[in-house]
Amino acid sequence: MRSNESILISERSNPSAAFAFRPVPKNRISEDALAQLVDMIVSGEVKPGERLPGERELAQSLSITRTSLREALRRLENxxxxxxxQGDGIYVRDFRREANLDFINFQAGRGAALEPQLLLGMDEARRLMSAMVVSLxxxxxxxSDIEELRRVAGECPPDGSPELLSGKWDYDFYLTIALASMNGAFVCLINTMKGMFATFRPMYSLLDEGRRESIKDLNLRLVDAIESGDERAASAIVEERMRQDMEDLAKRAQSPEKRKSKTRKAGAK
Amino acid sequence: MRSNESILISERSNPSAAFAFRPVPKNRISEDALAQLVDMIVSGEVKPGERLPGERELAQSLSITRTSLREALRRLENxxxxxxxQGDGIYVRDFRREANLDFINFQAGRGAALEPQLLLGMDEARRLMSAMVVSLxxxxxxxSDIEELRRVAGECPPDGSPELLSGKWDYDFYLTIALASMNGAFVCLINTMKGMFATFRPMYSLLDEGRRESIKDLNLRLVDAIESGDERAASAIVEERMRQDMEDLAKRAQSPEKRKSKTRKAGAK
DNA sequence: AAATAAAATTGGTAGAACCAGTGTACCATT
DNA sequence: AATGGTACACTGGTTCTACCAATTTTATTT
Structure with missing residues (x-):
């Protein structure tokens, strides 16, 4: 949620700048502390079920106040x-089983090194979710939705431009789609994903570079499909675009797709 | 995340109790304050873009300390x-466009009255996501995944039992499925949805009552489908089960499905 | 009129004190 | 031996006050 403000800032102070400035991190001290706590848990330094030191001791270890530490703890819980x-203590949970999307959001947002496996999973989720919301x-x-969609699609900045790289426009477009899907939950989901992919967005935009069809044309085609009510065609356009991204990404990690053939029992019921 | 602990507590102090105690809410004052702030925003009392009073004044209005208020603000941001x-102020955002899943999570968790439209959307999302993760x-x-799935499915408590109503088991089952999908993002998504539906879960379980097939049998069938690798069959089982729930729920609100026919332009490209 | 500097405002952090649940050990009662 | 009561130490929850840091506003200077 921080990137949003920063984008506004950079727009104001550099209205005609050619570069898309990265949001300058205004670290709240609680976020730094939070990052350390998360690292401690993710690295396995402290294990699930284990009890952390008390707030007072923790704060001292981090060289911050209890006040700030507590702000970090709220989100660690979240x-x-x-x-x-209260009265007991702070207990570590099994992040591999119990972490939620805010965890990914935080990790991705601060540029933490995520497991390749998880990155692939995020990408896959993005692809499936996008296709789904487009279908809806x-x-x-x-x-009126179509009109709005066509308007936003028409405002798509040229390929390779900083505005496109920043991902702001792409987000606006998919948010408009989500609004057209008449499903508030998907709107929220898109917004959650926005945070999760904020730092990765430029990478995806770069992958788009090699396309023969401009993003703008592709999206206008998408709007047409949506207007005609053809769910399959609409989702196919999205899936096709994102499949390429995924394939490129897959080269950087082992594909989980082939895992099954090895260990699967043949001829199940 | 609080409900989890409380379930453990009630299990310990009443191992053979016939009742499933509701977790006794241990309100943090910051959460109460947060609830009021959220209400203020959702009700439209303060509008998007508007600037809220400063932390000092806000805290005084809520009769709490700045420290506590700030813990609430962290999540309000989130x-x-x-x-x-810093140096500027607190600005209200357009929750209809910018709220994320944590917002739904919070609102649902405290039993806030959500718009019927949004409830339907949440249910639709749940249905689609579940079918998706099952397919994966x-x-x-x-x-080994199949083995684990079958084990968990076999431990399914009888229909109508408090354990089933609480939703704890159902969550465990779907978490196992998510783990088998080899997609960490979906694991996190399931966990996010767990929070979103925690308070509604008993309602869904009640809908299950009228089924001719027990939940246990149905899920064992599902595991079979997963084992055979039949994505369509597996997701169909889930969709079928949840469609009924959705239909029942739909009676309590207008269906968004029929909206299109009214205003849609005929014969689009 | 523009640039600059000072002041006021607002969020961010610090530190200490006290309130409120938890858990444990010990004691009294049954 | 089991149950319930009590006191105490410990831990998170809350409050207060003071001060730091960023931003905006205002006043001042050029």
Whole structure:
């Protein structure tokens, strides 16, 4: 959520700049502390079920105040990485089983090194979710939605431009689709994903470079498909675009797709 | 995340109790304050872009300390409902466009009255996501995953039992499926949805009552489908089960499905 | 009028004190 | 021996006050 403000800032102070400035991190001290706590848990330095030192001691170890530490703890709880109980203590949870999307959001947002496996998973989720929301939009978008979609699609900056790289526009477009899908939960999901992919977005945009069709044309085609109510065609356009991205990414990690053939029992029921 | 602990507690102090105690809410004052802030924003009392009173004044209005208020503000930011800038102030964001899943999670968790439209959307999302993760599991689950799935499915408590109503088991089962899908992002997604539906879970379980097939049998069938690698069959089982729930729920709100026919332009490209 | 500097405002951090649940050990009662 | 009561130490929850740091506003200077 921080990137949003920063984008506004950079726009104001550099209205005609050719570069898309990265958001300058205004680290709240609690976020730094949080990062350390998360690292401690993710690295396995402290194990699930284990009890962390008390707030006073923890704060001292981090060289911050209890006040700041507590702000960090609130989010650590929120991510599903720890549970805090008054009178008892702070307990580490099993992040591999209990972490939620806010965890990914935080890790991705601060540029933490995520496991390749997880990155692939995020990408796969993005692909499936996008196709899904597009499909819903095709089912339910009314005339005014289409009009809005076409307007936003038409405002798509040229390929390779900083505005496109920043991902701001792409987000706006998919948010509009989500709004057209008439499903508030998907709107929220898109917004969650926005945070999760904020730092990775430029990478995806670079992958788009080699395409024969401009992003703008592709999206206008998408709007047409949505307007005609053809769910399959609409989702196919999205899937096709993102499959290429995924394939490129897959080269950087082992594909989980082939895992099954090795260990699977043949001829199950 | 609080409900989890409480379940453990009630299990310990009443191992053979016939009742499933509801977790006794241990309100943090910051959460109460947060709830009021959220209400203020959602109700439209303060509008997007508007600037809230300063932390000092806000804290005084809520009769709490700045320290506590700030813990609330951290999450208000995290939900995408406000942005806080040092030296400037606290600004309200457009929750209809910018709220993320944590917002739904919070609202649902405290039993806030959500718009019927949003409830339907949440249910639709749940249905689609579940079908999706099941499909992935069918694609990638290996022998050990199947074994684990069958074990968990076998431990399914009888229909109508408090354990089933609480939703704890159902969550465990779907978490196992998510783990079998080899996609960490979906594991996190399931965990996020767990929070979103925690308070609604009993309602869904009640809908299950009328089924001719027990939940246990149904899920064992599902595991079979996953084992055979039949993605369509597996997701169909899930969709079928959840479609009924959705239909029942739909009776309590207008269906967004029919919206299109009214305003749609005929014969689009 | 523009540039600059000072002041006021606002969020961010610090530190200490006290309130409120938890858990444990010990004691009294049954 | 089991149960319930009590006191105490420990831990998170909350409050207060003071001060630091970023931003905006205002006043001043050029």
């Amino acid at each position: 991510m599903g990485l720890a549970s805090v109980r 939009a095709a089912r339910r978008a009314d005339a | 939900m995408g409902l406000a942005s806080v800038r 599991a069918a694609r990638r689950a290996d022998a």
